[in-house]
Amino acid sequence: MRIYNSKTRKKEEFIPVHEGKVGIYACGPTVYDYFHIGNARPFILFDVLRRYLESVGYDVTFVQNFTDIDDKMITRANEEGITVKELAERYIKEYFIDAKNLGIRPATVHPRATEHISQIIAIIEKLIENKLAYAKKGNVYYRVHAFKDYGHLCGQNLEDLESGARIDVNEQKENPMDFALWKAQKPGEPAWDSPWGPGRPGWHIECSAMSMEYLGETFDIHTGGKDLLFPHHENEIAQSEGATGKPYVNYWMHNGFINIDNEKMSKSQGNFFTVRDIAAEYDLENVRMFMLSSHYRSPVNFSRELIAQAASALERLYGARDQLSFLQKTAENREPNQAEITLMQEADKAQEKFNAAMADDLNTADAIGALFELVREIFKLPQAGVSKAALDKAQQTMLRMTDVLGLLLKKTDEIPQEISDMLAERETARKEKNWKRSDELRDAVQAAGYILEDTAAGQKVRKSV
RNA sequence: GGUGCCAUCGCCAAGUGGUAAGGCCAAGGUCUGCAAAACCUUUACCCCCAGUUCGAAUCUGGGUGGCACCUCCA
Numbered sequence: 213m214r215i216y217n218s219k220t221r222k223k224e225e226f227i228p229v230h231e232g233k234v235g236i237y238a239c240g241p242t243v244y245d246y247f248h249i250g251n252a253r254p255f256i257l258f259d260v261l262r263r264y265l266e267s268v269g270y271d272v273t274f275v276q277n278f279t280d281i282d283d284k285m286i287t288r289a290n291e292e293g294i295t296v297k298e299l300a301e302r303y304i305k306e307y308f309i310d311a312k313n314l315g316i317r318p319a320t321v322h323p324r325a326t327e328h329i330s331q332i333i334a335i336i337e338k339l340i341e342n343k344l345a346y347a348k349k350g351n352v353y354y355r356v357h358a359f360k361d362y363g364h365l366c367g368q369n370l371e372d373l374e375s376g377a378r379i380d381v382n383e384q385k386e387n388p389m390d391f392a393l394w395k396a397q398k399p400g401e402p403a404w405d406s407p408w409g410p411g412r413p414g415w416h417i418e419c420s421a422m423s424m425e426y427l428g429e430t431f432d433i434h435t436g437g438k439d440l441l442f443p444h445h446e447n448e449i450a451q452s453e454g455a456t457g458k459p460y461v462n463y464w465m466h467n468g469f470i471n472i473d474n475e476k477m478s479k480s481q482g483n484f485f486t487v488r489d490i491a492a493e494y495d496l497e498n499v500r501m502f503m504l505s506s507h508y509r510s511p512v513n514f515s516r517e518l519i520a521q522a523a524s525a526l527e528r529l530y531g532a533r534d535q536l537s538f539l540q541k542t543a544e545n546r547e548p549n550q551a552e553i554t555l556m557q558e559a560d561k562a563q564e565k566f567n568a569a570m571a572d573d574l575n576t577a578d579a580i581g582a583l584f585e586l587v588r589e590i591f592k593l594p595q596a597g598v599s600k601a602a603l604d605k606a607q608q609t610m611l612r613m614t615d616v617l618g619l620l621l622k623k624t625d626e627i628p629q630e631i632s633d634m635l636a637e638r639e640t641a642r643k644e645k646n647w648k649r650s651d652e653l654r655d656a657v658q659a660a661g662y663i664l665e666d667t668a669a670g671q672k673v674r675k676s677v
Numbered sequence: 678g679g680u681g682c683c684a685u686c687g688c689c690a691a692g693u694g695g696u697a698a699g700g701c702c703a704a705g706g707u708c709u710g711c712a713a714a715a716c717c718u719u720u721a722c723c724c725c726c727a728g729u730u731c732g733a734a735u736c737u738g739g740g741u742g743g744c745a746c747c748u749c750c751a
Binding site: 470 | 678679680681682683688689690691692698699700701702708709710711712713714715716743744745746747748749750751
């Protein structure tokens with residue numbers, strides 16, 4: 213697989229640290245609220261990365277953290293009159309609800325910052341020992357000028373970063389660019405004991421501590437939104453490499469942003485959507501489809517119209533899958549004929565194109581194109597009596613692709629008894645050419661949320677998605 | 678001020694040197710008791726100008742237009 217590495221700004225062949233294994237660390241949500249549509253993009257994309265790597269045989273350890281202590285957590289907890297811990301518990305629970313509906317699998321490990329305080333303290337002590345950090349009045353800061361590679365990841369040198377800096381002057385810092393590793397406790401804030409007095413970790417240090425705890429001091433892939441490149445990931449490198457003296461991460465992957473009407477989504481502009489908001493109006497699988505239909509590094513616009521387009525495309529996919537199940541009912545155990553052999557060849561071609569697209573820096577848009585090329589071939593099949601071998605091949609190939617994308621997770625071909633009864637009655641009415649009764653029954657079935665089609669091989673019904 | 682990214686059909690979107698995937702929408706046709714779905718057909722000189730090349734959407738230079746990061750915002 214080739215991966216665009218933000219560190220080198222090039223696509224590179226992926227070579228894991230340990231053969232056959234991949235360690236991935238994904239920056240997760242700060243659990244002070246429902247997560248928004250912009251958060252959903254990396255969650256979905258890197259879930260697909262994980263599925264793809266597994267599908268080609270890697271043993272993947274996927275770590276995604278929960279930031280459960282920071283300024284936003286403290287502010288929100290105070291507003292709601294609950295503890296930071298209670299707030300975290302609530303939104304971690306909500307995270308899993310939305311994630312499930314988006315088809316995002318739980319990570320191998322979901323570590324929380326507050327459960328890794330001792331690891332955080334150990335790294336800070338090491339940094340102080342290495343003269344890369346200094347304590348002042350219960351705070352500890354990173355001495356940015358002492359780390360030679362600072363600015364390498366984001367491609368800027370320190371002077372340029374400083375000239376553009378819009379950060380508050382803080383007399384305790386030796387340099388305005390220095391960032392906090394440990395923050396002394398302020399009145400009313402939760403705190404943990406440390407060699408520098410009670411306090412809490414800064415934002416960046418938790419990711420260094422948790423990633424190395426579960427993946428080792430040097431690991432394969434670190435993901436996140438483009439905005440995290442600086443300062444968050446730059447600081448993670450400074451912290452981790454400053455403490456261990458070893459390379460921290462081999463491949464950095466950053467996703468582009470979601471815009472609303474070409475504008476950055478922000479609360480102040482009122483163009484802000486949480487995933488929970490969207491879920492009230494649309495099935496979240498449509499959101500997943502939408503996210504995968506463009507390249508992960510490009511910025512994308514989000515709108516109702518685009519969700520509707522994704523929904524129509526997804527409907528076609530479900531239609532093809534259910535068509536295959538329908539055809540299985542009349543499948544024939546015989547050698548495939550010429551047309552069926554062609555279908556089988558097309559399936560191989562689509563699979564090949566799909567794999568090549570995914571292996572090329574996770575080009576899901578191109579991969580979906582390959583999937584639809586197979587879908588067209590499937591729909592060309594006659595309505596009954598297809599060779600089982602050809603059917604199995606098409607089905608297997610299609611499902612293998614949709615599994616990697618994490619699509620088509622719903623069952624749509626399970627029909628409850630009452631619907632079956634109506635179908636049976638309609639079958640009789642149709643034989644008697646009682647079109648009035650037949651149409652009434654069709655309306656009733658459709659009103660119940662099912663799609664009913666008449667084919668040469670009988671009635672075909674499936675649940676509408 | 679520094680650093681990057683982007684501009685392909687009505688909408689979305691792949692394609693990074695060899696003559697434009699795919700999805701949505703639309704029109705016409707086939708099939709159907711009617712419908713639905715599906716299938717077939719139709720719809721792109723790739724923002725502009727100049728250059729390199731046998732050949733450029735793809736490379737170079739210059740425009741124009743849009744966006745982002747340098748703020749604990751994915």
